[in-house]
Each structure stands twice: as structure tokens, then as C-alpha cells.
Amino acid sequence: MGITIQGLFQEHFAALKATRPLSRDMWRAGVRLRDCRTSKLGIHVTRCPDGHVSSIAYNSCRHRCCKVCSGLERERWMLRWDTRLLPCPHHHVVFTIPHELLDLWRYNKKTLASILFAAASQTLRELLADPKYCGARVGLLAALHTWSQTLAAHVHLHVLVTAGGLDSSNHWKPAIKNCLLPRKVVMIVFRGKFREFTMRAIQQGKLEIPPTTTASYWIGQLNRLGRVPWNVKVFDRYKHGQGVARYLARYLRGGPIGSHRLISCTEGKVRFRYRVSAKANADRTRQGVMPLDTTEFLHRFLEHMPPRRMQTVRGYGLYAGNQHSHLAEAFTALGSTPPDLSSGPVGMTELLEQLGLDPSLNCCPICGKQLIIERESRPYWRSARSPPPLLQPSSTLVGTPA
Numbered sequence: 001m002g003i004t005i006q007g008l009f010q011e012h013f014a015a016l017k018a019t020r021p022l023s024r025d026m027w028r029a030g031v032r033l034r035d036c037r038t039s040k041l042g043i044h045v046t047r048c049p050d051g052h053v054s055s056i057a058y059n060s061c062r063h064r065c066c067k068v069c070s071g072l073e074r075e076r077w078m079l080r081w082d083t084r085l086l087p088c089p090h091h092h093v094v095f096t097i098p099h100e101l102l103d104l105w106r107y108n109k110k111t112l113a114s115i116l117f118a119a120a121s122q123t124l125r126e127l128l129a130d131p132k133y134c135g136a137r138v139g140l141l142a143a144l145h146t147w148s149q150t151l152a153a154h155v156h157l158h159v160l161v162t163a164g165g166l167d168s169s170n171h172w173k174p175a176i177k178n179c180l181l182p183r184k185v186v187m188i189v190f191r192g193k194f195r196e197f198t199m200r201a202i203q204q205g206k207l208e209i210p211p212t213t214t215a216s217y218w219i220g221q222l223n224r225l226g227r228v229p230w231n232v233k234v235f236d237r238y239k240h241g242q243g244v245a246r247y248l249a250r251y252l253r254g255g256p257i258g259s260h261r262l263i264s265c266t267e268g269k270v271r272f273r274y275r276v277s278a279k280a281n282a283d284r285t286r287q288g289v290m291p292l293d294t295t296e297f298l299h300r301f302l303e304h305m306p307p308r309r310m311q312t313v314r315g316y317g318l319y320a321g322n323q324h325s326h327l328a329e330a331f332t333a334l335g336s337t338p339p340d341l342s343s344g345p346v347g348m349t350e351l352l353e354q355l356g357l358d359p360s361l362n363c364c365p366i367c368g369k370q371l372i373i374e375r376e377s378r379p380y381w382r383s384a385r386s387p388p389p390l391l392q393p394s395s396t397l398v399g400t401p402a
Contacts, residue, residue, distance in 0.1 A: 136165030139318030
């Protein structure tokens with residue numbers, strides 16, 4: 001069996017805790033990723049209602065950055081957005097926080113993430129409401145990423161934007177420019193809003209100042225950054241939004257790196273693949289190999305754990321969670337049938353069918369009834385739960401009721 005993220009945590013997390021300071025969110029994530037589907041999380045029994053079969057399996061951590069637990073949730077999110085995305089062209093816009101602000105970010109992830117979402121969404125909505133660019137209400141789907149290919153801190157926001165929107169008469173109005181918006185204009189407006197919101201938060205005492213700096217230092221830093229360009233990208237138009245949405249879905253859950261990119265762990269170093277940037281090489285298909293000390297690798301991994309209850313994906317305008325009626329009007333204006341937004345989450349059987357998997361995987365092989373879960377044991381935290389039904393149990397006792 002090859003090297004895995006969980007294997008690294010099981011072998012080296014104790015050394016990391018002894019040598020590096022960890023926040024509560026980092027410690028919680030490390031423990032859960034280490035213990036996922038092991039005896040430390042307890043067991044549960046899956047059985048047929050009529051007692052034909054039963055199986056015993058270890059509980060799952062269900063942490064959003066666990067690759068093993070997040071596959072079905074990612075697919076469920078994508079299936080839901082497949083029906084909500086408007087049948088129109090979309091643009092992909094990326095907003096990046098300057099690296100000079102990364103120390104402030106590490107101490108204030110939740111607050112600065114909200115500022116980043118607000119600055120980016122207000123910039124796009126205000127500019128596209130201008131008749132010079134579109135003059136309509138657009139839809140935005142934004143997802144926060146905080147890492148680079150080498151796991152270094154690189155805080156940026158991906159935004160999927162409809163190339164048009166609803167005007168005041170509820171008619172669909174396409175964007176006037178093929179490029180959606182001039183990149184320099186977007187950069188200047190976003191830079192001004194982010195600086196304004198961050199300065200206000202510092203002055204109101206809403207941000208924790210890193211211990212080696214002062215509030216006046218960060219005010220001066222923001223003033224200096226107001227005189228230099230920021231990294232904002234506006235990509236060409238896509239015929240539909242599904243491609244970008246699927247790209248975003250890969251990073252919603254599962255953490256910053258998967259086990260498939262790991263090469264080896266020898267002599268205290270982890271070696272993993274990363275994509276060579278366009279600046280280093282014009283051919284983006286080339287890959288490099290990055291060696292990192294094991295504790296440094298795990299620390300970089302855990303630095304990207306979002307704080308508890310922080311939303312890393314948010315919708316605005318036509319894609320806002322409370323704008324269902326406007327979304328239906330947009331579908332109608334585009335000549336399409338509005339989706340049914342009143343239904344709850346996709347059920348397991350329906351999910352398996354839509355993914356092209358056999359729904360009987362979640363049913364008794366003898367009578368066909370859906371399997372039920374009972375007799376759960378959760379030893380040291382309440383959120384440890386049974387894994388998704390697709391996973392094979394650790395042992396199967398056919399014909400022996402639990």
C-alpha cells in the first residue's frame with residue numbers, strides 16, 4: 001500500500017504536536033484525519049431490517065478536509081448546483097490577497113474571509129449593474145482557496161459569474177463586453193473595497209493583531225498596498241458554468257492535497273508532485289517534485305483547515321440562497337424550465353443512480369430492503385459517525401443478525 005495523508009498523520013502527528021504550535025482547529029483536524037475509520041472512533045453495525053445480513057465497520061470522522069469521507073458530499077453538492085446553474089455563458093474571476101497580508105490572515109481567517117467575499121462580490125455586482133457593462137442583476141458563486149500547489153499560503157477567491165443577468169423588467173440582458181469587465185477596473189475597485197473594509201475592522205478592534213506587529217503597522221501596510229497592482233484575473237467566457245463549478249467542487253472538501261500526489265516519505269522528508277507555474281515554465285503540464293520535512297508538510301497541510309462553521313462557498317445575486325424566486329425568473333427569461341428548489345437533499349438511492357452506481361449497494365442482497373444503521377459506539381467525540389454506505393465494511397457476517 002502506498003503512502004497516504006492519513007498514514008503520515010498516524011506516524012508523525014505526535015512529533016508535530018511536540019514541536020509546532022497548533023490552533024484548536026488545526027489540532028482537531030489532525031486528530032480526526034489520523035483516527036478516521038479506526039478503532040479509536042468506535043464502530044457501528046449495518047444490518048438488514050429482516051436480519052438477513054449484518055456488517056461491522058469503524059466510524060468515520062466526517063471532517064470536511066478528509067479525502068476519504070468527502071467524495072459523496074462533493075458529488076451531492078455538484079448535482080445540486082448542476083440544476084441551479086443558469087443555461088447561459090459564465091466567466092471565471094480570481095481575486096488574490098497580497099502576500100504581505102498573510103500574517104494578518106493567519107490570525108483572522110474568519111473575519112478576513114468575510115471581508116474578501118464581501119469586497120469581491122460587491123465589486124462584481126456594482127460594476128455589472130452599470131449599464132456600461134451589463135446593467136443587470138447577475139449571479140455569483142464564490143469559493144475560497146488558501147493554498148498553492150506547494151501548500152504555501154496563497155489566499156484567493158474563485159468566482160463564477162453569469163455573463164448577463166435580469167434587468168429591472170425581469171428580461172435577460174447579456175453582458176456587453178466579451179471580456180465581461182476590464183481587469184484593471186476590477187482590480188482598482190476590489191483593492192479599494194478590501195483595504196477600506198480591513199482598515200475599518202482594524203480601527204474597530206475586530207481583528208487580532210499578530211504579536212510582533214501593531215495596528216498602525218498594518219494600516220501603513222494597507223496604505224502602501226494601495227499604490228501597487230493586485231493580482232486579479234478575468235478569464236475568457238465559457239459556454240456554460242458546469243466546468244468551472246466542477247473545478248471548484250474538487251476543493252470544497254478533502255483538503256489541499258490528495259494522497260495521489262505523494263511520492264515517498266523517507267529520511268524525514270515527504271516528496272510530492274506539484275504543477276510548475278507558468279512563470280517558471282510555459283508548459284503548464286509539466287510537474288515538479290517538492291521535498292519538505294515531514295513536520296513542515298503536516299503543518300502546511302493543517303494551516304489550510306478552515307475555522308469551524310466558516311463558509312468557504314457562498315452565492316450572491318441570482319445564486320444567493322434566499323433568491324430562489326429571482327433564479328426561477330432568470331430561468332424563465334432564458335427560455336428554460338426553472339428547477340425545483342423546494343426539494344431537500346438528494347437521497348442516497350437517487351444519488352447512487354445519478355452517479356451511475358448500483359443502488360443495491362445500499363440494500364440487502366437477499367431481500368432488497370435498505371440497510372439500517374444501529375448499535376453505534378462513539379468513544380470520544382459525538383461527531384464520529386458511520387461512513388457513507390458505499391464503503392465496504394471491515395467484516396461481513398452473512399446470515400447472522402446483529
